[in-house]
Structure formats: C-alpha cells, structure tokens
Amino acid sequence: MIFTGKGRTRFLDAVTGFEDAVGRSDGERAQQAMQDVRQYFEHARDDDLVLIGPRMAALLPEVPPGPRALVAVLIGACVERGADAVACAPQVLDGLAEALGVAQEFCERWAATGGGDLPEPDPAALTEAALERVGQDAAVGWITLPQWEMASVAMLNRPAVRTALLPETRLVLLRALHGIQEASGHDFKCLHYALLVLDDEPLLALHRPTGTGYLLRMTGMGDTFQLHTLLADVLIGGGHVPGQAPSAQEAAVCRDAPGQVPTTGAFNLVTPDGEWVWNEGTPTDIPVVDGVRVVVLDPPPYQRGWPAGRFFPGMTGDLVLERVLGADEAREWLGRCAPPK
Incomplete structure (x- = not known):
C-alpha cells in the first residue's frame, strides 16, 4: 500500500513537524514527530x-x-x-x-x-x-x-x-x-x-597456462568472488582462454541482476609474488605494479564453488576488457612473476 490523500498528508506533515522541532531544539516534539515519520515511512x-x-x-x-x-x-x-x-x-x-x-x-x-x-x-x-x-x-x-x-x-x-x-x-x-x-x-x-570498493580501476590479468595477458577495467566489485566470476565470464566466455565459462545468469547476478546462483571457480588467482589472492577478500588485495593492479591466473588446484552474486546487492558492478596484450608484452610481464606458493 502506498499512501495517497490523508495518509500522504500525515507523512509529509510528520516530516515538516520533525524539521520544525529540530530547528526549535524541541526534543520532546522532535521525538514524537520522528515516531510518526517512522510509522508512515514504509508506505510513503x-x-x-x-x-x-x-x-x-x-x-x-x-x-x-x-x-x-x-x-x-x-x-x-x-x-x-x-x-x-x-x-x-x-x-x-x-x-x-x-x-x-x-x-x-x-x-x-x-x-x-x-x-x-x-x-x-x-x-x-x-x-x-x-x-x-x-x-x-x-x-x-x-x-x-x-x-x-x-x-x-x-x-x-x-x-x-x-x-x-x-x-x-x-x-x-x-x-x-x-x-x-x-x-x-x-x-x-x-x-x-x-x-x-574500486571504480574505473585498471586490472592486468596474466593467464599463465596460455602465456597471454589482458588489460581490463573493474568497477563496483564488493569482493573477489564477484571479480573471479566476471574474469571467467570475460576471458573464457569471450573465447580468449580455455575453460568452462559461467552461464549468462551467473555473470548477470555479478553485474546488476538480483539474486544468487551456484558457480564454480575457473582459476587460482595469484599475485606476481606468488601469493594466493583469496576470494573472501576484496580486489584491493591485488597488488599494484607499475601503476596497475596485476593478477596471475593459474589453473585451480581443486574445485571450488560458491554462490555467484554481489556482496552488496544494491551495488552494480562490471568488468570490461580494454585490450589484449601483445605476445612480447605478455611474455615480459609473466617473466616478472613468481610461481604460485
């Protein structure tokens, strides 16, 4: 039910009354007006x-x-x-x-x-x-x-x-x-x-099994679970690296669709120093190297599943591919990365 008529007037009057009471430092009246605001708020x-x-x-x-x-x-x-x-x-x-x-x-x-x-x-x-x-x-x-x-x-x-x-x-x-x-x-x-949460943040993903690299840009990632699923969507689903891509629904709930659906991890995320990047953390765990966050994608050591979705249901997220690195550039970057620990 949404208020119309008298119900709407009561709600608006309660808000005005609260504003007036606060302006006059009338604590008792402000408290009563706030009770009225809360009473009517849901149906405003x-x-x-x-x-x-x-x-x-x-x-x-x-x-x-x-x-x-x-x-x-x-x-x-x-x-x-x-x-x-x-x-x-x-x-x-x-x-x-x-x-x-x-x-x-x-x-x-x-x-x-x-x-x-x-x-x-x-x-x-x-x-x-x-x-x-x-x-x-x-x-x-x-x-x-x-x-x-x-x-x-x-x-x-x-x-x-x-x-x-x-x-x-x-x-x-x-x-x-x-x-x-x-x-x-x-x-x-x-x-x-x-x-x-990072917005409009460059991310360099290096896929060690194929020796390829990808410059992406991420926005609105609440946790690394979300990023992991979208990396698989963009890179596997885009035909750039082999593997099982997430379904369209699994990717959608990580961007802007409501709900959660089961998914399976496609990679093991690793820092250039060889440390694991845990899904339970946030993309800020991925270190910055020469001005860009760099993550290495290795084969998963074991099968991991989780509910694909967003840590913040009210926050939309996205990951887009900006360019594929040339073979020499990817080789140079991967040559600077340690094996996983």
Whole structure:
C-alpha cells in the first residue's frame, strides 16, 4: 500500500513537524514527530522520498547524537528508493566520521577502566555498569555504529558517491574503522568492504597456462568472488582462454541482476609474488605494479564453488576488457612473476 490523500498528508506533515522541532531544539516534539515519520515511512511514495532525503540530510547535523543515527538510516532508505545519494552522502559520511571518533573513545575508555570483552554495539547489551565505565556520549557512539554502517553503505552503493569521496577522506575513515575493529574485536565488514570498493580501476590479468595477458577495467566489485566470476565470464566466455565459462545468469547476478546462483571457480588467482589472492577478500588485495593492479591466473588446484552474486546487492558492478596484450608484452610481464606458493 502506498499512501495517497490523508495518509500522504500525515507523512509529509510528520516530516515538516520533525524539521520544525529540530530547528526549535524541541526534543520532546522532535521525538514524537520522528515516531510518526517512522510509522508512515514504509508506505510513503517514492517521489516524496526523493524530495525528503536531501531535506533530512541537510537537517542531520542539527539532530542530537542519539537519534541522529536513526535519521541517517532513514536517509539511506530514501536513497535506496530514489533520492539523490550525492546530495545526501556528505552529511551522512560526516556523521559516520564523527561516530567513528566517538566509538574509538568508547574503546579507549573501556580499556582504561579494566578492559575485558566489549559489549555488543547494541543498546540491549549496554548495562548500567558499562555506562558508568565509559559515559553516556561514548556509549551512544558505540551502540549507534551499526546504524551508521547501514546508512553509509546505502550511500556507498552509488558509484557517484564513491568517486566523489576524496582519497584522504576514505583513508581517514578506513584507519578509524581499523582501529575500532582492532580494539573491540567487532567486525564491521560491510562498511569496511564498501570503503574498499574500486571504480574505473585498471586490472592486468596474466593467464599463465596460455602465456597471454589482458588489460581490463573493474568497477563496483564488493569482493573477489564477484571479480573471479566476471574474469571467467570475460576471458573464457569471450573465447580468449580455455575453460568452462559461467552461464549468462551467473555473470548477470555479478553485474546488476538480483539474486544468487551456484558457480564454480575457473582459476587460482595469484599475485606476481606468488601469493594466493583469496576470494573472501576484496580486489584491493591485488597488488599494484607499475601503476596497475596485476593478477596471475593459474589453473585451480581443486574445485571450488560458491554462490555467484554481489556482496552488496544494491551495488552494480562490471568488468570490461580494454585490450589484449601483445605476445612480447605478455611474455615480459609473466617473466616478472613468481610461481604460485
């Protein structure tokens, strides 16, 4: 059911009421208005959410830290239903950076007050004793981090947001996240992988059994499982190297089609130094050599299967072949590569 008439008016009025309450620093009224927004959100019209997403994003810095993460999640939901991610992302990612800083403070205070296993980043797991150890503000930063992860991934699903993110900003976020994961032992894998996604990235694939090489370009790869399947699609399916190509459906779900389907690995991915490149990682595990990421394709040592698809269902991906290396060029590159370890 999609709201029309009075239902639509109630939803839009709730959003306006929330904006007004935040502007007046009326916490009680803002809380009630947000409850109304959440009540009506699911059945709101997509064209309304297209307009509301940027409005909520502009308001985000004025929302108190506790409910701010919830508002960020709602902004992410607006983006998933058509709102402009580029307009919404700066405020959400700024909020993420702030939340990471506060969460790091939580980890430091926890260690300084006796250490031990950290509670899960969930309000239900935070006891009064834990609050006394770290303080309210630090606790809010910790328990809202999963919501910031959800909202930020919704932004990072869009290539325009990823390409607009400054490299130094991405590095700061990754370092902060790494510090929190190291200190807490808690894995924020979706956010970590989303921040590692490469776009318009050159990839040199060297097929050792045939002595051939291929310059490709990859975009929107959430993990190496996805890349592996598309390498087989482009190179085997394109008739460049022998082997069993993925089906059209197996390749499609790795690009933009919904769902997952079983597939079987066609290669063993190896670095030029001979180290295995594990499918469970991301394409950033493939090293850069002379300005381009270089991966060697060897025969698979054993049969490996997995569900072909995308780690981020909301993120489209692609791998395209730009050119086939000449025989001498491929031979020179392969001559620099060690055998697999």
